[in-house]
Amino acid sequence: MDGVHARRAFKPHLVMVAVAVVGCGGSGDFTPLELSVQLDAPQQFRTALANGTLEFHLSRPLEASQRVVCAIDGEPSICANDEGRGSLRYENLGPGLHRLSVGIESGDGTELSVVEQMLEIVVPSVVVFTASPAGITASIAAARAGQTVALVEPTRWVGGMISAGLAVTDVGPRGLEIIGGLAQEFIERAREAELAKGVCPGACIDHVNFESHVAEQVFESMLAESGVVVERDTRLEDVQMHGGRLSSISTSRGELAADVFIDASYEGDLMALAGIPYRLGRESRQLANPPDDPEQLAWQEDLAGVRRYRGPRLMTVDPYLVPGDRSSGTLPFIEPRPTVMPTAGDGDSRVMAYTYRLCVTDDPSNRVPFEPPDNYDVTLYEASARVAEALAQTRDLAEALFNPEPIVRSGDPAYFKYDLNGGSTFSIDMTSPNLNQSYIEADEHERQRIRDAYRDYILGLLYTWQTNPRFGTLNEELARYGFCRDEFVDRGGWPHRLYVRVGRRMLGEYVMNQNDVLQNGRRPRIVDPVGFGAYSIDMHSYRYFAAPLDWVDGVRREAIVVEGFILEDLPDFAPYPISYRALIPRAQDATNLLNPVTLSATNVAYASLRMEPTFMILGESAGTAAALAVETQQSVHTIDYAVLRQRLLASGQRLDY
Numbered sequence: 001m002d003g004v005h006a007r008r009a010f011k012p013h014l015v016m017v018a019v020a021v022v023g024c025g026g027s028g029d030f031t032p033l034e035l036s037v038q039l040d041a042p043q044q045f046r047t048a049l050a051n052g053t054l055e056f057h058l059s060r061p062l063e064a065s066q067r068v069v070c071a072i073d074g075e076p077s078i079c080a081n082d083e084g085r086g087s088l089r090y091e092n093l094g095p096g097l098h099r100l101s102v103g104i105e106s107g108d109g110t111e112l113s114v115v116e117q118m119l120e121i122v123v124p125s126v127v128v129f130t131a132s133p134a135g136i137t138a139s140i141a142a143a144r145a146g147q148t149v150a151l152v153e154p155t156r157w158v159g160g161m162i163s164a165g166l167a168v169t170d171v172g173p174r175g176l177e178i179i180g181g182l183a184q185e186f187i188e189r190a191r192e193a194e195l196a197k198g199v200c201p202g203a204c205i206d207h208v209n210f211e212s213h214v215a216e217q218v219f220e221s222m223l224a225e226s227g228v229v230v231e232r233d234t235r236l237e238d239v240q241m242h243g244g245r246l247s248s249i250s251t252s253r254g255e256l257a258a259d260v261f262i263d264a265s266y267e268g269d270l271m272a273l274a275g276i277p278y279r280l281g282r283e284s285r286q287l288a289n290p291p292d293d294p295e296q297l298a299w300q301e302d303l304a305g306v307r308r309y310r311g312p313r314l315m316t317v318d319p320y321l322v323p324g325d326r327s328s329g330t331l332p333f334i335e336p337r338p339t340v341m342p343t344a345g346d347g348d349s350r351v352m353a354y355t356y357r358l359c360v361t362d363d364p365s366n367r368v369p370f371e372p373p374d375n376y377d378v379t380l381y382e383a384s385a386r387v388a389e390a391l392a393q394t395r396d397l398a399e400a401l402f403n404p405e406p407i408v409r410s411g412d413p414a415y416f417k418y419d420l421n422g423g424s425t426f427s428i429d430m431t432s433p434n435l436n437q438s439y440i441e442a443d444e445h446e447r448q449r450i451r452d453a454y455r456d457y458i459l460g461l462l463y464t465w466q467t468n469p470r471f472g473t474l475n476e477e478l479a480r481y482g483f484c485r486d487e488f489v490d491r492g493g494w495p496h497r498l499y500v501r502v503g504r505r506m507l508g509e510y511v512m513n514q515n516d517v518l519q520n521g522r523r524p525r526i527v528d529p530v531g532f533g534a535y536s537i538d539m540h541s542y543r544y545f546a547a548p549l550d551w552v553d554g555v556r557r558e559a560i561v562v563e564g565f566i567l568e569d570l571p572d573f574a575p576y577p578i579s580y581r582a583l584i585p586r587a588q589d590a591t592n593l594l595n596p597v598t599l600s601a602t603n604v605a606y607a608s609l610r611m612e613p614t615f616m617i618l619g620e621s622a623g624t625a626a627a628l629a630v631e632t633q634q635s636v637h638t639i640d641y642a643v644l645r646q647r648l649l650a651s652g653q654r655l656d657y
Helices: 133-144 181-197 212-226 269-273 378-391 397-401 444-467 473-479 514-518 603-609 612-632 641-650
Strands: 019-024 043-047 052-058 067-072 075-077 079-082 085-090 096-105 111-121 126-129 149-152 229-231 236-242 245-251 254-257 260-263 320-322 325-330 358-361 367-369 405-409 416-420 482-484 529-533 537-539 543-550 556-563 566-568 576-579
Touching: 043 229, 052 096, 052 111, 067 079, 067 085, 075 085, 085 096, 126 133, 126 612, 133 149, 133 181, 133 212, 133 260, 133 612, 181 212, 181 612, 236 269, 260 269, 260 612, 325 543, 378 397, 378 444, 378 556, 397 473, 444 473, 514 576, 514 603, 529 612, 537 603, 612 641
Parallel strands: 043 111, 126 149, 126 260, 149 229
Antiparallel strands: 019 052, 052 085, 067 075, 067 096, 079 085, 096 111, 236 245, 245 254, 320 325, 358 416, 358 482, 367 482, 405 416, 529 576, 537 566, 543 556
16 A cells, blocks of 8 residues: 555863773764873863763773762762773753763872863754765755754764765766755765875766765764764654644653754654654555646656566576475565565555665775675575576676676775675565565664664675575675775674665655656646756665466466566656755644655655765755744745745755756
């Protein structure tokens, strides 16, 4: 079904016994300090949350007669210390400056060493949820416009997918023509960083592929320079509404109030908790429009709904554990034959395949070999093996199944770093009812199970491709590659974010659809653009199941089928405008929320909109609009578009094409 969902839901002493402060509120967003003769002033840091933790470690173990003492604004406070690591918990601090101190005392109370930190509690006017590229550009745009911005990130890392392995930037053949503003600033700064390292081909003039750690460093610098307060390791728990407005959000570290909120998450969690109606899955070809819309042609989407199913690469492959025996059950990840076969154009609640974007290398000096997960089970890859055996009759498997895209040259110019994406059947892409199909509406515990399952599946697949003789030439090819030792170093080379290609989609003031993307004349041209999209309509597989096909022996019997894949180029690859109204909810649902990622669009349109450069463009526009709404004390619906347009153009955004 393709329904609409809604939910309400002391002074320092010059001694060499040192205490090093390593974080606040789990943020880790300032340089660790070490007390020594070099320290002569405290460091100040900012947070928007009244609750948090100051973490510290000792440079050496305490002696039996020594103890750690903590204080907040001169008043003793409880701190924990175990084996040289500890924390000071602060709660309910009001806005303004506060002095937090951690010291070491001897048994008779003599102060041996102390370090102080100045903590500033700020009151944000704009709160942005998730430090995705769109969340980063939204935050920076609002901050540069004079607003106090809190950027809430559930993990320790900023940069979303661009710093999590998506290094081959999806700009489209003519995408660079419409990228400006902060997106262009990021590209230029990341390009300069790669040029300084001497790793990109040529002179880097048109280079738009970036190492993940370089992208993360550039994002960190841009945030710091703009004064954005980044709250890391801070999970969203609930949203409070008052009079049609979001008044505050509840997080794992306390409450945050603001005038305007921006949801920049890939899942649309803030939007959903605020009770904003949304769609999940594919609209039907017949019902991709509001039923009372008189202009049916404007809403008709030829690509909507379920697609015609086919065999993987048009081959016939048996779907059952015991070939030909339905009673033995289907292979892992293959759904049984449906009781009612899907009809092309029908709607459903399915989303396209998810994956992890991996950074791999063929440089022996930087390569970490692929290893199986602890729970490795070779039977999980039986469908992949059968497809490979059938494919090997006509294609080279290494070429057909394994297609890493070069990012930059390695330290040795004979080698490269690569972005490994999914796409081919039973590659590192996977779609399954208990994986991506369950992810969006799951709680955090279940989402983590799914993320772990994807990790184990992909690790096992790479190991199988490398070691199982049924994969032929792929064995030798995979043996040349491994994870990059210098990427995701705190995670053993594994990216920190699952690639959620599509989540919820808001039902907003304007719903972008296929006709807007293809600019085929069925809808009037958008008059309030806040950016452009420029990528093809790109959908990965939605499901694998058993269904009857005609086999080469002339008999019609069940086989593995794949459904959902689409790659539809834009006419002349022409960029298309994106309406400001697609970034805002309907006025009756909320008046102070902007949504540049899970924006208002049909599934078909979103398959083109879902690219990181587009998200960065829309993020900047959302941040600029949020600042304008705060300044004028208006809703996001009543701000003057002419003024917004003027500000966006002044910042370098491209709104005319």
